[in-house]
Amino acid sequence: MAMTMTQKILAKHAGLESVHAGQLIQAKLDLVLGNDITSPVAINEFEAAGFNSIFDKSKVVLVMDHFTPNKDIKSAAQCKQCRLFAKRFNLDNFFDVGTMGIEHALLPEQGLVAPGEAIIGADSHTCTYGAVNAFSTGVGSTDMGAAMAAGYTWFKVPAAIKVNVTGKKRPYVSGKDLILYLIGKIGVDGALYKSLEFSGDGLKELTMSDRLTIANMAIEAGAKNGIFPVDDITREYLSGRVNREWTAYEPDPDSEYESVINLDLNEIDCTVSWPHLPENAKPAIEGHDVKIDQIVIGSCTNGRIEDMKAAAEILKGRHLASGVRGIIIPATQSVYRECIKLGYVDVFLDAGCVVSTPTCGPCLGGHMGVLAEGERCVSTTNRNFIGRMGHVKSEVYLASPAVAAASGIAGHIAHPKEVI
Numbered sequence: 001m002a003m004t005m006t007q008k009i010l011a012k013h014a015g016l017e018s019v020h021a022g023q024l025i026q027a028k029l030d031l032v033l034g035n036d037i038t039s040p041v042a043i044n045e046f047e048a049a050g051f052n053s054i055f056d057k058s059k060v061v062l063v064m065d066h067f068t069p070n071k072d073i074k075s076a077a078q079c080k081q082c083r084l085f086a087k088r089f090n091l092d093n094f095f096d097v098g099t100m101g102i103e104h105a106l107l108p109e110q111g112l113v114a115p116g117e118a119i120i121g122a123d124s125h126t127c128t129y130g131a132v133n134a135f136s137t138g139v140g141s142t143d144m145g146a147a148m149a150a151g152y153t154w155f156k157v158p159a160a161i162k163v164n165v166t167g168k169k170r171p172y173v174s175g176k177d178l179i180l181y182l183i184g185k186i187g188v189d190g191a192l193y194k195s196l197e198f199s200g201d202g203l204k205e206l207t208m209s210d211r212l213t214i215a216n217m218a219i220e221a222g223a224k225n226g227i228f229p230v231d232d233i234t235r236e237y238l239s240g241r242v243n244r245e246w247t248a249y250e251p252d253p254d255s256e257y258e259s260v261i262n263l264d265l266n267e268i269d270c271t272v273s274w275p276h277l278p279e280n281a282k283p284a285i286e287g288h289d290v291k292i293d294q295i296v297i298g299s300c301t302n303g304r305i306e307d308m309k310a311a312a313e314i315l316k317g318r319h320l321a322s323g324v325r326g327i328i329i330p331a332t333q334s335v336y337r338e339c340i341k342l343g344y345v346d347v348f349l350d351a352g353c354v355v356s357t358p359t360c361g362p363c364l365g366g367h368m369g370v371l372a373e374g375e376r377c378v379s380t381t382n383r384n385f386i387g388r389m390g391h392v393k394s395e396v397y398l399a400s401p402a403v404a405a406a407s408g409i410a411g412h413i414a415h416p417k418e419v420i
Contacts, residue, residue: 001017001018001020002252002253002254002255002256003018003019003251003252003255004160004195004197004251004252004255004256004257005133005195005197005227005229005249005250005251006135006157006158006160006195006197006224006225006227007019007020007021007157007160007195007255008249008251009116009117009118009134009135009249010025010027010118010135010155010157012116012247013027013028013029013030013118013135014026014027014028015028019157020157021157021158021159021160021256022156022157022159023156023157024154024155024156024157025154025155025156025157026152026153026154027118027152027153027154027155028118028151028152029059029118029119029120029147029151029152029153030059030114030117030118030119030134031059031060031061031107031112031113031117031119031120031121032059032060032061032119032120032121032144032147032148032151033061033062033063033103033107033119033120033121033122033123033126033144034060034061034062034063034082034121034122034123034141034144035062035063035064035065035066035103035122035123035360036062036063036064036065036066036067036068036075036078036079036082037066037067037078038122038123038141038144039062039078039081039082039085039122039141039144040078040081040082041122041141041142041145042122042141042142042144042145042148043081043082043085043145044145045141045142045145045146046145046146046148046149049145049146049149051145051148051149053089053149054089054148054149055147055148055149055150055151056151057089057090057091057092058092058093059151060089060091060093060148061091061093061094061095061107061112062082062085062086062091062093062094062095063095063100063101063102063103063106063107064079064082064095064096064097064100065095065100065101065102065103065106065358065359065360066359066360066361066364066366067079067359067360067361067366067367068096068097068100068359069097069357069359071366071367079096082094083096093110093112098333099333100333100358101331101332101333101334101335101358102298102299102300102303102329102331102332102358102359102360103121103123103300104123104125104126104128104129104212104216104300105212105300105303105304105331105332105335106331106332107129108128108129108131108132108212108237108241109241109332109334109335110241111238111241111242111243113129113132113134113136114132114134114238114242114244114246115132115133115134115230115234115238115246115247115248115249116133116134116246116247116248116249117129117134117135117136117246118134118135118136119134119135119136119137120136120137120138120139120143120144120147120153121136121137121138121139121144122138122139122140122141122143122144123138124138124219125138125216125217125219125300125301125382126138126139127215127216127218127219127223127224127225127226128212128215128216128300129215130215130218130225130226130227130228131208131211131212131214131215131216131226131228132208132211132228132230132234132237132238133227133228133229133230133234133248133249134227135225135227136225137155137224137225138219139153156193158193158194158195158223158224158225159193159194159195159256159257159258160194160195160196160197160255160256160257160258161191161194161195161196161197161223161257161258161259161260161261162197162199162255162257162259162260162261163182163196163197163198163199163200163260163261163263164199164200164260164261164262164263165178165198165199165200165201165202165203165205165206165263165265166200166201166202166262166263166264166265167202167205167264167265167266167267168202168205168265168266169205169206169265169268170265170266170268170269171416171417172270172310172400172402172403172415172416172417173265173268173269173270173400174209174210174213174310174400174401174402175206175207175209175210175211175212175213175214176213176217176271176301176302176380176398176399176400176401177268177269177270177271177400178206178210178214178263178265178268179213179214179217179218179220180217180271180272180273180278180281180398180399181263181268181271181281182221182261182263183217183220183221183273183278183279183281184271184273184278184279184280184281184282185261185281186221186261186279187221187279188220188221188222188277188278188279189221189222190221190222190279191218191221191222191223192222192223193222193223193224194222194223194224194258195223195224195225195226195227196218196221196223196225196226196227197226197227197251197257198211198214198226198227198228198229199229199251200263202263202264202265203228203229203231203233204231204233205265206233207233207306208233208234208236208237209304209305209306209307211228211233212304213301213302214226214228215227215228216300216301216382217278217301217382220278220382220383221278229248229249229250229251230248230249234248269283269284269285269415270283270284270285270399270400270402270403270415270416271283271284271399271400272284272287272378272397272398272399272403272413273384273397273398273399274384274397275384275386275395275396275397276384276385276386276388276395276396277384277385278382278383278384278398280384283415284399284403284406284413284414284415285415285418286413287397287407287412287413287414288412288413288414289412290376290397290412290413291376291411291412292324292376292377292378292397292407292408292411292412292413293323293324293325293371293375293376293377294324294325294326294327294369294371294375294376294377294378295320295324295325295326295327295377295378295379295404295405295407295408296327296329296362296363296369296377296378296379296380296381296389296404297311297326297327297328297329297379297380297401297404297405298327298328298329298330298331298356298361298363298380298381299329299331299360299363299379299380299381299382300331300360300363300382301380301381301382302380302381302400302401303329303330303331303332303335303358303380304331304335305330305335305338305339307331307380307401308328308330308335308338308339308344308401309342309344310400310401310402310405311328311344311348311401311402311404311405312339312342312343312344312347312348313402314402314405314406314409314416314419314420315347315348315351315353315405315408315409316347316351318351318409318419319350319351319352319409320351320352320353320408320409321408321409321410321411322411323411324352324408324411325354325369326348326351326352326353326354326408327353327354327356327362327368327369328348328353328354328355328356329355329356329357329358329359329361329362329368330355330356330358331358332358333358335358336355336357336358339355351408351409353408356368362377362379362381362389363379363381363382363383363388363389364388364389365387365388365389365390369389370389370390371389371390371391371394371395371396372390372391372394373391373393373394374391374393374394375390375391375394375395376394376395376396376397377389377394377395377396377397378397378399378403378404378407378408378413379396379397379398379399379404380398380399380400380401380404381396381398382398383396383398384396384397384398397413399413402416403415403416406418406419406420
């Protein structure tokens, strides 16, 4: 039976020769992930169920990233609960202040995810790891709690949508522009419980950072997961990071797809999603009348070193417009160090920005950049729902690091070519 990349991975982990869309399966897991918001709920459920052991101390990962360093007493208590759990079971991979990073940037960086693996996380953007040919998806905290004990969970095998990418990227265009353009094309429910499977000659134009961004936001189209095939770009990224054997999965030539979407990179320009849904995608060049108060460059979507470089190249020798606040958040300690080494931190500070320790912070309206009533922010995060970054009457515009930096300089939404 012909299968897609996702279906092959799920079949392998279910111990079956084949699976088909809609089938209910029980699959073994290679990794179970939680953060400082979702893990306490999972731990409570784990203990309420009477579990007293975890399936593998190397495969349960807890990352303290959302409200860390702790912003208040409640967040401190949540992290303490996670610390005690990690110590109790001697977890190999517990990341706290000083070692942590934003989870979905940190795990690939640390080589904790690899092709062909099955991964769940109590965070919707766990789908990020499809960039390296893994099946990864978000689950609820109760499912996480059970999976920490059992090492497996159940899935309904998703049907698939093939996204065929061709052409070459235009100047300043990145993976963020591609995924915003795609979501604008199909809508926030356009891939509901489907696997978005990327293919085509245009993939050679997409860096690993681009792919991580695209897979990260598959959920914003309603997808169960997003996944890329393994190629030379993938292999180069994994080299020196992943020290265990892994298996790459390709779709069968006659795989069944519910639909095929063709994306020509030649036609995609810098793109911004207007409030209050990621599907409200428009060309950045149309943003002249949208005055802004803040830019945020970071998050699990766009906090890697390539994102910092894109922002620094535009901000260098320039300054934020009067009245605009700039918040830069490297996604991991490694990225932070690299920013210092390459002089990006000086560039950001000279431009009038602040540079934060790694944290999810403002993305979910937590801390480090919460918006007041009536304020507007151009952000490289992944959601712009009502009240997402603060007051319900604030506005979030989703964009790439290049567009966010250019907008900060212009004082309104701007295409990078307008300020260069």
